[in-house]
Amino acid sequence: MTLRTYFADMHIHIGRDNMNQPVKITASKQLTLTNILKESSRRKGIDLIGIIDAHAPNVIRELKELLEADLAVELLDGGIRFEKVTVLLGSEIEVYDKNCQGPLHVLCFVPTVKSMEMFSNWLKTRMTNISLSSQRFYGSAKELQQKVKELAGLFIPAHVFTPFKSLYGKGVVTSLQEVLDPKLIDGIELGLSSDTTMADQIKELHAYTFLTNSDAHSLKKIAREYQQIAIKEPSFKEFSLALKQEGGRKWIRNFGMNPMLGKYYTTVCQDCMQQNEPSVNQCVHCGSKKIIKGVKDRITEIGQADTVCLKRPPYLYQIPLEFLPELGPKTYERLLTYFNTEMNILHYVPYEQLTQVISERLAKLIIQMREGKLDIIPGGGGKYGQVKK
Structure with missing residues (x-):
C-alpha cells in the first residue's frame, strides 16, 4: 500500500446557500458551496476540506444537486x-452544557450525505434554526458526542483556546473532563492564537492529534492554516485513520500562523486595545473593565504538563500570502497565473522562479515565511497581529 501526502483544511464556513439565504451570517456572501469547491481545487490547491455548515437543509440539497448532475461523486x-x-461533511455547533462556564464550539463530521441528513434531522429537535451556522444546541455535550458516534462520525472541539465560545476559553475551569467524554474526542483544533508547543502545556491534550484549520469566513481565508497528512487517498475513512495514527497514516506537519498573529494572543483592553497584565480587572491605561485575556496567558493559567509530548509532528509558522507587505491582489493573481495554486507558491516554487514574477524583496519574504523567520507584531483583543515591514 502506497501512502501519499495531502494538504487539508477542515474548517470552512458557508456564507450563503444556493437560494442566496444566509448560513453563516458573519461570512462573505461569496462563500457559497460551489465557490468554495472551485477556489479550493483550482486556486488554493488544497486536497481535503471540511465544510462545517453541511447540516443546513439547503446545503444538503445543493450537495445532492451536484451529485445528480455528475459534477461531484460520493x-x-x-x-x-x-x-x-475532497469534501468532508461537518457541522460547527455551539454547546451550552450545565457544566460549562460559557458556550463552547465543536466540529462534528459524518461520512455520507445520508448520515448528514440524519444528523440534521436530529439537530432540528435541539436547535431553534437548523438553517444557520454555529447554532445553540439544547442538550449536553456528552449527548452530542454519543450521537456523532452513533453515526460513525468524528468529534473535534473547535479553536479550543479562543477567549469566547471555546473549551478552555470560557467552557471549562481547568479540564475537558468537566464537560466531555475524553474517549469520544477524535482530535483538538488549536485556533489561530496557539501552536502545538503552547497547547502541549496542557497534559490532557497529549493524547490527541492537533488540527490547524482556517475557520474561513471568506474565500481568500481558505487555507490560511492547514495540515499535511499521509494517507492512501483523501476520504473520510483515511482522514479518520490519520487522526488516530493508524495503519501508517499520520500527520506530517501543521502549517499555522505564528500565534502572535492571532487576534487573541495577548491580554488586551477591548476599548483602548492596549496590552495589560492577565491579573488585572481594570485597564491600567484607560480604566475600562473590558479586559480580554489572551490565549498565551490563559494557557499559562491552566497548564500543568511537566513533560512534553514526544510524538508531535513539526509545526511550521506560515501565513497567508495576503499578510505579506507589498503583496496586493494584482500581484497575487500574477503569481497564480504563473504557478497555478497557492500551495505551489507557498511550498514548491524556487526563489529564482519567484523573482521572475515578483520583486526580490517579496520573493525573499516568501522564502523567509517558509522558514518561519518573519518578524511579527503581536495581536490581541480581536485585532490580528502584523508582519513587520
Whole structure:
C-alpha cells in the first residue's frame, strides 16, 4: 500500500446557500458551496476540506444537486470528490452544557450525505434554526458526542483556546473532563492564537492529534492554516485513520500562523486595545473593565504538563500570502497565473522562479515565511497581529 501526502483544511464556513439565504451570517456572501469547491481545487490547491455548515437543509440539497448532475461523486470511504478536492461533511455547533462556564464550539463530521441528513434531522429537535451556522444546541455535550458516534462520525472541539465560545476559553475551569467524554474526542483544533508547543502545556491534550484549520469566513481565508497528512487517498475513512495514527497514516506537519498573529494572543483592553497584565480587572491605561485575556496567558493559567509530548509532528509558522507587505491582489493573481495554486507558491516554487514574477524583496519574504523567520507584531483583543515591514 502506497501512502501519499495531502494538504487539508477542515474548517470552512458557508456564507450563503444556493437560494442566496444566509448560513453563516458573519461570512462573505461569496462563500457559497460551489465557490468554495472551485477556489479550493483550482486556486488554493488544497486536497481535503471540511465544510462545517453541511447540516443546513439547503446545503444538503445543493450537495445532492451536484451529485445528480455528475459534477461531484460520493466516495465509498466517505466524503465527496469535486475535481481535485475532497469534501468532508461537518457541522460547527455551539454547546451550552450545565457544566460549562460559557458556550463552547465543536466540529462534528459524518461520512455520507445520508448520515448528514440524519444528523440534521436530529439537530432540528435541539436547535431553534437548523438553517444557520454555529447554532445553540439544547442538550449536553456528552449527548452530542454519543450521537456523532452513533453515526460513525468524528468529534473535534473547535479553536479550543479562543477567549469566547471555546473549551478552555470560557467552557471549562481547568479540564475537558468537566464537560466531555475524553474517549469520544477524535482530535483538538488549536485556533489561530496557539501552536502545538503552547497547547502541549496542557497534559490532557497529549493524547490527541492537533488540527490547524482556517475557520474561513471568506474565500481568500481558505487555507490560511492547514495540515499535511499521509494517507492512501483523501476520504473520510483515511482522514479518520490519520487522526488516530493508524495503519501508517499520520500527520506530517501543521502549517499555522505564528500565534502572535492571532487576534487573541495577548491580554488586551477591548476599548483602548492596549496590552495589560492577565491579573488585572481594570485597564491600567484607560480604566475600562473590558479586559480580554489572551490565549498565551490563559494557557499559562491552566497548564500543568511537566513533560512534553514526544510524538508531535513539526509545526511550521506560515501565513497567508495576503499578510505579506507589498503583496496586493494584482500581484497575487500574477503569481497564480504563473504557478497555478497557492500551495505551489507557498511550498514548491524556487526563489529564482519567484523573482521572475515578483520583486526580490517579496520573493525573499516568501522564502523567509517558509522558514518561519518573519518578524511579527503581536495581536490581541480581536485585532490580528502584523508582519513587520
